[in-house]
Amino acid sequence: MTVDAPVLRVAIVGGGPGGLATAIALSKVPNIDVKLYEQASILREVGAGINIGANSWNVLGLLGVADSLTTGHPEWTVLNMNGHSGEELHRRERAPDPSLKRPTIRTQRTALQSALLAHVPPGTIQLSKKLARLVDVGDQGLEMHFKDNTTAPADLVIGADGIRSVVRDTAWPDYPLAFTGTTIWRTLLPLDAVQDLDPRFQITGWWHSPTTHVYFSPVGEGLWEIAARAYHEPATHSASKVSWGVPVANAHIREALRRVPSGGWREFAAFAGPELSRLTAWDNRVVLVGDASHALSGAFGSGAGFAMEDGWVLARALEHFRNDLGRALPLFDRVRVPYYSRMYAHLARQAAGRKARLEEMGGETSYDELVRNKIITDGGEDMSWIYMHDIGAVWADTLEELENTRKA
Ligand SMILES: Cc1cc2nc3c(=O)[nH]c(=O)nc-3n(C[C@H](O)[C@H](O)[C@H](O)COP(=O)(O)OP(=O)(O)OC[C@H]3O[C@@H](n4cnc5c(N)ncnc54)[C@H](O)[C@@H]3O)c2cc1C
Incomplete structure (x- = not known):
């Protein structure tokens, strides 16, 4: 006779890609009662576009979601341009x-989001539940206190509540999250509204200034994305920015930005924080997934993929x-x-390399030289460990290691 594992009450806080993927993966694990609490009253993604590369496709396949994601613009070509002159600096073509x-x-x-939502079992998600506090109630487990003055119990709380995570702030109260100085404005508009300006607007492209960039890309279904960034020194940054003057002087870019209808922009302040040495806390009853677990501020352009991988692996470990929990969370x-x-180390090396090259260039560096220096990002380093990452294979290796350890 086999003895069933006890039913584990699992609460996911946050309904972004990380929370939804975690809910899907956990809903297939026996003896888990999973609930997802989301602060928004309607589950509606803000932002504009998102990249789905091989790493994200791998995990979407494992989650059983890949076939539900049917729209998008294939990125066979990606351009990097000087945002002032329009000169093409780098072209990645497949x-x-x-x-x-x-x-x-x-x-x-x-x-x-729609593709993921279609695979979350009905009744899992509770909306308008903004976590305010998390309390350890000893033998009773954990208690979540929401802003609407309700509470809910859990044996395991999964913080999938994004870069400004309340779960992380509770379990890691000294975590130093800081504004990076970068603000991002994002929008979608019909490709038809801009394609007369430059044929390259039909291709994914980065238009750079020395400190920032404007990103344009079709996203499928006749829509076109703009993500514009500006950098303000964090120490002097004021929260009430009225003008964001993207320092990319190309006339066609300015015209494209001008064609965005009033009220069309969404503004995002970028935050970042250091790596955590563990993603689990409170005696293996709290765990972080997605942006909550690594405040990298959108670096690598693959954070949704990382978040979904976290959820899938967490379900495998459980x-x-x-x-x-005492064995699954350490795994x-x-x-x-x-x-x-490895990601934090890569970014630190990249920043150091850029700084060293700037120092070599000396003080009198032109706009064009600064832009060229900026787009040398990975120095030819093989980045397949990010973009081709196969979390299923990683898990298979982990199981093999566990088996070898057991036999030893
Ligand atoms: C400019 C930019 C471009 C990017 N481009 C890409 C890309 O091309 N590809 C890619 O893979 N990634 C990209 N990313 C990263 C990606 O957006 C994130 O990594 C991803 O959304 C993280 O998912 P998540 O579920 O961890 O968090 P989020 O998407 O931030 O979701 C968190 C959820 O938690 C909810 N929440 C927050 N606090 C509470 C609370 N107290 N109580 C209840 N609910 C709460 C929020 O409402 C939200 O729904 C980009 C990021 C930026 C900033």
């Missing part, structure tokens, strides 16, 4: 490959140890902490 079932695409964030840490650590 021949369209009709045999490739799932090329890298730029799609609407709402398309990813399933493997039959919901034994989750063992898989994910080194991965995030």
Whole structure:
């Protein structure tokens, strides 16, 4: 006779890509009662587009969601331009490959969200539940206190509440999240509204200034995305920015920005914080996934993929140890902490390299030289560990290691 594992009450806080993927993955693990609490009253993605590369497709496949994501612009070509002169500085080109079932695409964030939502079991999500506090009630487990003065119990709380996570602030009260100085404005508009300006607007492109960039891309269904950034020194930054004067002087870019209808922009302040040495806390009863677990501020343009991988691996670890938190959560840490650590190390090396090149250039550096220096990002380094990452294979290796350790 087998003894069933006890039913584990799991609460996910946040309904972004990380929370939704975690809910899908956990809903298939036996003896887990999963609930997702989201602060918004309607689950509606803000933002504009999102990249779905091989790493994200891999995890979407494992979640059973890939076939539900059917719209997007295939990114066969990606351009980097000088945002002032329009000079093309770098072109990454792959021949369209009709045999490739799932090329890298730029799609609407709402398309990813709808695809994920379609796989979350009905009754899992509770809206208008903004977590205010998390309390340890000893043998009774954890208690979530929401802004509407209601509470809910849980044995495990998963913080999928994004870069400004309340769960992380509760369990890691000294975590130093800081404004990076970068503000991002994003919008979608019909491609038809701008394609007369420059044929390159039909291709994914980065238009750079020395400190920032404007990003344009079709996202499928006749829509076109703009993500414009501006940098303000954080120490002197005022919260009430009225003018964001993107320092990219190209006339066609300015005209494209002007064509965005009034009220069309969404503004995002970018925050970042250091790596955590563990993503689990409170005696393995709290765990972070997605942006809450690694405040990298959109670096690598793959954060939704990382968030979904977190959710899938967490479910595998719980399933493997039959919901034994004391064994499953350390295993989750063992898989994910080194991965995030590698990302932080990569970004630190990249920043140091850029700084060293600037120092070599000396003080009298022109706009064009500064832009050229800026787009040398990875120095030819193989980035397949991010963009081709196969979380299913990582999990298979982990199981093999566990088995070898057991046999030893
Ligand atoms: C400019 C920019 C461009 C990007 N481009 C890409 C890209 O191309 N590809 C990609 O993969 N990633 C991209 N990213 C990163 C990606 O958006 C994030 O990594 C991803 O959304 C993280 O998912 P998440 O579920 O962890 O958090 P989020 O998407 O931030 O979701 C968090 C959810 O938690 C909810 N929440 C927050 N606080 C509470 C609370 N107290 N109580 C209840 N609910 C709460 C929020 O309402 C939200 O629904 C980009 C990021 C930026 C800033």
